[in-house]
Amino acid sequence: MNQTEYNLLLFFKKNPEKEFSTTDILANIFPEKYNVIEEALNNQFADKQMVNEAKRKKGQIHRKILYYLNNLVEEDILKISKQGNKGEKYFVLALEDGEELIVNKSKRKIIISKPSMPAMHIDGYEQKNIAVRFESATWIDRLNTILFETPKFKSLEELYNTINKCFSNINDVIGLNDFEYVIQNNDINESISFLRKINSECVDYGKRLSCIIDITNIEKEKTSNVFDFIKEYCSIHSKNITLIFDVRSKELQEHSDFFEDIINLFINFKKRIYIKNQDLHGAPYILGRAGPYCFDEEEWLVYKKEFQEKSYGLACSQSTIGIDVNAFFKENNNINQFRLFIKNIVKSLLYANSLQRRKSDEYFRDIVKLTFPHVREFFNLSKNYIRFWNYGWKEPDLNQNYVIDLIKSTKEEIDNFSVSEETIYQSCGMPTRFKIAFSCLFNGSKFNFSERASQKIEIKKLEDLYSKKVKEMLNTKEEIFQAFDGGDRARFYRTGKINSKDICRELNIILKTYKIPFFCYEFSEVRGVELKLTSFIR
Amino acid sequence: MEIKSETTIGAWKSSLRYILESGKDFTDENNRVCREILNLVIKVENPEKDITGAVEILNSFKKWVYPPIDEIAEVIMSRKLSPTYSFSYGPRLFNFDNTINQIDDFLIPLLKKNNFSRRGIVTLWHPTEDSKSYKREIPALISIDFKMRNKKLNVTAIVRSNDLFFGWPANIYQIFVLQEYVAKEIGCKTGSLTTFSNSAHIFKDQFEDIQKVIVD
Numbered sequence A: 001m002n003q004t005e006y007n008l009l010l011f012f013k014k015n016p017e018k019e020f021s022t023t024d025i026l027a028n029i030f031p032e033k034y035n036v037i038e039e040a041l042n043n044q045f046a047d048k049q050m051v052n053e054a055k056r057k058k059g060q061i062h063r064k065i066l067y068y069l070n071n072l073v074e075e076d077i078l079k080i081s082k083q084g085n086k087g088e089k090y091f092v093l094a095l096e097d098g099e100e101l102i103v104n105k106s107k108r109k110i111i112i113s114k115p116s117m118p119a120m121h122i123d124g125y126e127q128k129n130i131a132v133r134f135e136s137a138t139w140i141d142r143l144n145t146i147l148f149e150t151p152k153f154k155s156l157e158e159l160y161n162t163i164n165k166c167f168s169n170i171n172d173v174i175g176l177n178d179f180e181y182v183i184q185n186n187d188i189n190e191s192i193s194f195l196r197k198i199n200s201e202c203v204d205y206g207k208r209l210s211c212i213i214d215i216t217n218i219e220k221e222k223t224s225n226v227f228d229f230i231k232e233y234c235s236i237h238s239k240n241i242t243l244i245f246d247v248r249s250k251e252l253q254e255h256s257d258f259f260e261d262i263i264n265l266f267i268n269f270k271k272r273i274y275i276k277n278q279d280l281h282g283a284p285y286i287l288g289r290a291g292p293y294c295f296d297e298e299e300w301l302v303y304k305k306e307f308q309e310k311s312y313g314l315a316c317s318q319s320t321i322g323i324d325v326n327a328f329f330k331e332n333n334n335i336n337q338f339r340l341f342i343k344n345i346v347k348s349l350l351y352a353n354s355l356q357r358r359k360s361d362e363y364f365r366d367i368v369k370l371t372f373p374h375v376r377e378f379f380n381l382s383k384n385y386i387r388f389w390n391y392g393w394k395e396p397d398l399n400q401n402y403v404i405d406l407i408k409s410t411k412e413e414i415d416n417f418s419v420s421e422e423t424i425y426q427s428c429g430m431p432t433r434f435k436i437a438f439s440c441l442f443n444g445s446k447f448n449f450s451e452r453a454s455q456k457i458e459i460k461k462l463e464d465l466y467s468k469k470v471k472e473m474l475n476t477k478e479e480i481f482q483a484f485d486g487g488d489r490a491r492f493y494r495t496g497k498i499n500s501k502d503i504c505r506e507l508n509i510i511l512k513t514y515k516i517p518f519f520c521y522e523f524s525e526v527r528g529v530e531l532k533l534t535s536f537i538r
Numbered sequence B: 001m002e003i004k005s006e007t008t009i010g011a012w013k014s015s016l017r018y019i020l021e022s023g024k025d026f027t028d029e030n031n032r033v034c035r036e037i038l039n040l041v042i043k044v045e046n047p048e049k050d051i052t053g054a055v056e057i058l059n060s061f062k063k064w065v066y067p068p069i070d071e072i073a074e075v076i077m078s079r080k081l082s083p084t085y086s087f088s089y090g091p092r093l094f095n096f097d098n099t100i101n102q103i104d105d106f107l108i109p110l111l112k113k114n115n116f117s118r119r120g121i122v123t124l125w126h127p128t129e130d131s132k133s134y135k136r137e138i139p140a141l142i143s144i145d146f147k148m149r150n151k152k153l154n155v156t157a158i159v160r161s162n163d164l165f166f167g168w169p170a171n172i173y174q175i176f177v178l179q180e181y182v183a184k185e186i187g188c189k190t191g192s193l194t195t196f197s198n199s200a201h202i203f204k205d206q207f208e209d210i211q212k213v214i215v216d
Helices: A003-014 A022-029 A031-042 A048-074 A123-127 A156-169 A179-184 A188-205 A220-236 A249-254 A256-268 A297-306 A325-331 A335-363 A365-371 A400-427 A462-466 A468-483 A500-513 B008-022 B053-059 B069-077 B089-094 B102-113 B167-186 B204-215
Strands: A078-083 A089-093 A100-105 A108-113 A131-133 A143-149 A170-177 A208-214 A241-247 A273-277 A285-287 A292-294 A313-324 A383-389 A436-440 A457-459 A490-494 A518-522 B002-005 B024-027 B033-044 B121-123 B141-149 B152-163 B189-203
Touching: A003 A022, A003 A048, A003 A108, A022 A031, A022 A048, A022 A089, A031 A048, A048 A078, A048 A089, A123 A131, A123 A335, A143 A156, A156 A170, A156 A188, A156 A365, A170 A179, A170 A285, A170 A313, A179 A188, A179 A208, A179 A220, A188 A208, A188 A220, A188 A241, A208 A285, A220 A241, A220 A256, A241 A249, A241 A285, A249 A256, A249 A500, A256 A273, A256 A500, A273 A500, A292 A313, A292 A436, A313 A325, A313 A335, A313 A365, A325 A335, A325 A383, A335 A365, A335 A383, A335 A400, A335 B069, A400 A436, A400 A468, A457 A462, A457 A468, A462 A468, A462 A500, A490 A500, A500 A518, B002 B008, B008 B033, B008 B053, B008 B167, B008 B189, B008 B204, B033 B204, B053 B167, B069 B089, B069 B167, B089 B102, B102 B121, B102 B141, B102 B167, B141 B167, B152 B167, B167 B189, B189 B204
Parallel strands: A143 A170, A170 A208, A208 A241, A241 A273, A313 A383, A383 A436, A457 A490, A490 A518, B002 B033, B152 B189
Antiparallel strands: A078 A089, A100 A108, A131 A313, A143 A313, A273 A518, A285 A292, B024 B033, B033 B189, B121 B141, B141 B152
16 A cells, blocks of 8 residues: 555544545645645745645645545545536545445555444434535534624735635635725735635635624725725625625715615625625624524623633634524424424534544644634634524414514523533533524524515615505514624615615615614615616726 | 542432532622532542443433533544644643643553553643633543553542533533543553542432432
């Protein structure tokens, strides 16, 4: 057996459950060569010849490792699990849970086994399509979402490389806090090039980015940069990148001209605009495929005061389980059964966290490297999500108060359970954090859940925000926002005649009147919009 | 007060009963009513007989999830600090302050060289890290003393704050895992296991469950 082949087998033996990209494998099998090449490629002062040489060498070891990997695939030891858009192959062991593989070649024998995942409380519910582990293949060895403090990064290149590296540590979304800093402190062409490049990486890796723009921090002389960036963002129609505008109603009024221009862009490109109300929720919101993520306000304030300056970022969510409430009640029309069901889900998450803790060094290698020596602080605000699908919101036949009370009282029970678990762990010499957040689930139908049962919040004109029907819906939504401590989102479908001034006023009314911290205005159903040149000239 | 028992379960149940009957109540900083005995000594003569017994009893309750037994052991034997813990016993023992492996480089060679040494003590309290009043999470296990007598390795642990219901079963198992490791390295048998709890306590909200454990 060749030494490289032997090293490859040992590498997979150590990580029998994990999926690796060719680059990951390369970095682990030829670490020294790989680091030298990466240093040369990321060196700002490297000349063209040096970069070309590094690229040539990278290609060379890439081909070498692929040769051995493909041999192992042919021998049914490995299998290709997926292929990225750029053609990068991902490999996993060709083993089922609990299976053992004996590779016996030229006096060397390697036994690789894949441990079976022990039975968990969630298993039975998954079989009935009542619950689902979000991204089950990477449920334990990746985090759902992390937030980066963009002002901490010295250059766009550093930010780009870090995001890229961390894609292999997360399975949903990365939030970029204070993203206005990036736009305002870099050449606009570089920012746009960053946007295009990172969008393409997001598509390749199937990941999302949430760029959070705090309107308070936008400097007057930099508004054209911000505008140009947003224009580019709208024009590329990215499905993977979301801009979230963090605003206060007062600022919206003060910067109304600028904001109207931005709204015009979103209208003209028929894009959704996301708004976070800073007066109601100071901590960032991040938008993933699973749904919205947010931080606890009180914890965020402590973080801001004591740690934000030193921090590159922090983990927001570790593991997520989605549940179909409608499907559950079709099977069991019993509230106590529901509470027990949620408690069992929480127990599964507790177990997942235990596995994560014990292998966190290995699973989150890049994050540990990046945040050292503040690794512990990186996990200080992290939690697990239980996301609700078809929980009754906007279902016309259901008593909304009943649903909200059920969610609230269940949450209270779960919080008590989590606190007592933390106490138990602490008394055993394991001071660890275990928090559960409730939120909504997006795209439940993708998980074979029941058909979406909901009504739209449709706004045709400003006055609709005061109509009895919309008011009632929004009041219920306010209550749900209170019950969903992990965040929620209200979605307004704007139809009818439209102009940015009116939209700005409508946004202002929502910001001032309703306790809805996070919402979006959907312009995709607006008809007859024409691109106004004046809005692009600024 | 000293409680002696042949077995782990026996020692645990007797201690719980004693605190329940003779402890003094007070409300702690987390607003929990706590019943406490100061300086309680619990000696288990033959811990290997049923060392996981108390953990198994706690595991049988459906109300909570007790940490898995292998994770409990890892906490004291793992050399690396998991990023998700604010501290851990293993790194303090095997890599204290990134300067000394107290077990492999001090304790084991010491006891191998001099079986009757009275210096076989390792410490988990790190004053520059832990003596800060604002810190919420600090070790409860302060030091562990190893004495080899009659060809057996006897261990005494000092625990500053000991939740006798939830904490002690895990603590005693962790100390035993370490005792077993050291005994194997120096080539002797494991002896008795004693904990000295500066504050041995139980909480009022556990009384009902404690009664169930004691009666069984």
